Amino acid sequence: MKKLIPHQVGDTQRYALVSGTAILPDRLIQDSYVEWSGGMLTRVGAIPKRIAKNVQVIDASGCYVSPGWIDIHVHGGGGADFMDGQVQAIQTACKTHLRHGTTTIFPTTTTGSHESIIRMIDAVDATIRSADPGLPTIEGVHLYGPYFTPEKSGCHRKEACRAPVRSEFEQYFKSGPIRIATCAAELVGSADFYRYAHKRGCLVTCGHSNASWTEMDKAHRCGMSHVDHFWCAMSSVASVRSRLGTPMQGSMLEFVLAHNTMSTEVIADGYHLSPELLQFAWQMKKASTLCLVSDTSRALDMPPGKYAFGHPEENVWIESTGKVGLSPAGGLASSVVALDHCVRHMAKVTRIPLFDIVRMASLTPAQLTGIAKYRGSLEAGKRADVLVLDRKLQVQKVFYNGGLAGDLVGSNP
Numbered sequence: 001m002k003k004l005i006p007h008q009v010g011d012t013q014r015y016a017l018v019s020g021t022a023i024l025p026d027r028l029i030q031d032s033y034v035e036w037s038g039g040m041l042t043r044v045g046a047i048p049k050r051i052a053k054n055v056q057v058i059d060a061s062g063c064y065v066s067p068g069w070i071d072i073h074v075h076g077g078g079g080a081d082f083m084d085g086q087v088q089a090i091q092t093a094c095k096t097h098l099r100h101g102t103t104t105i106f107p108t109t110t111t112g113s114h115e116s117i118i119r120m121i122d123a124v125d126a127t128i129r130s131a132d133p134g135l136p137t138i139e140g141v142h143l144y145g146p147y148f149t150p151e152k153s154g155c156h157r158k159e160a161c162r163a164p165v166r167s168e169f170e171q172y173f174k175s176g177p178i179r180i181a182t183c184a185a186e187l188v189g190s191a192d193f194y195r196y197a198h199k200r201g202c203l204v205t206c207g208h209s210n211a212s213w214t215e216m217d218k219a220h221r222c223g224m225s226h227v228d229h230f231w232c233a234m235s236s237v238a239s240v241r242s243r244l245g246t247p248m249q250g251s252m253l254e255f256v257l258a259h260n261t262m263s264t265e266v267i268a269d270g271y272h273l274s275p276e277l278l279q280f281a282w283q284m285k286k287a288s289t290l291c292l293v294s295d296t297s298r299a300l301d302m303p304p305g306k307y308a309f310g311h312p313e314e315n316v317w318i319e320s321t322g323k324v325g326l327s328p329a330g331g332l333a334s335s336v337v338a339l340d341h342c343v344r345h346m347a348k349v350t351r352i353p354l355f356d357i358v359r360m361a362s363l364t365p366a367q368l369t370g371i372a373k374y375r376g377s378l379e380a381g382k383r384a385d386v387l388v389l390d391r392k393l394q395v396q397k398v399f400y401n402g403g404l405a406g407d408l409v410g411s412n413p
């Protein structure tokens, strides 16, 4: 049974998880000691010779102690899609992910009308302001749709894909906190979008795109430095050839692999990518520039069946098999699992060290989105977003800052 344990405001009690295996970004510590007070980590290391009497000790023997997951690409859960555009839906989806150990989340848009994207950003903003202690930390919106190329729309509605226009996206940025911004690099206006988002401190990414190397190169110089769900809805040499002819040109794939200034992410749900591709992505990009993302639809923790992907009135219908989402044409249409499943899957099918796997679901997304000063790893001075996992990496306990973190972040150095 997963236990959700929010830190209470003004709680100065010291707590410590003792005797577990702590997962640090570069190693494991057996027989570890992870202490916090007031929701902040105060000590991480080996068990001290003497533990102060006023520390409330929590036995973690036989378990892993991990930083909470950070999901930068996620559409919903528990029957709710962030594009539903209501505070209640945002809460439902966030709470569902929290139960799986996601303590920091970036609600992600899909393609949709201008109005529904505004509604979504407004609702996320209102949810952050509500400071509900039962929620994971919402660091901001991932503006994902609508700036996709129709030829790589995947399960998003083709008709809603469009090129970025300043008068439109400026309103999105004014509506609420956007921290991650996606646009296909070949679209007219993409350079302006990339520069605008980069200037505002976003992680700027290229996705649902059939861009060539040349277009990626130009985009990179405008601040684009990340590619969404590697191998999914992105260009290859063959797809660029069918768009631009010969001589054959490099694609997003070659561009990402050739540049260590480019980062990317994989959907490690077991259905999107085979084990050798997951292993290969890590081998090429290392844990410092590769993230695990869930890309979950609203079908997380719901029975198999038909679900709207995106806003209910502008949706495409997807079919959840209970294991993965499928589009009406039978293509892949997002996952139906959360990051805990992805971490377990990586540990099961690859030979990647556990600390690197966990890093890809915590510190790396924190670094890429600029929040690593206070989140993403077990380190004194950071927020005490801490998971207790059993030996099979199942989430047992979730310690988190909850809605309170929104206020705390503002006062953070």
Ligand SMILES: [Zn+2]
Binding pocket: 154, 207, 208, 228, 229, 233
């Ligand atoms: Zn996508």
Ligand SMILES: [Zn+2]
Binding pocket: 073, 074, 075, 108, 295, 334
């Ligand atoms: Zn997605």
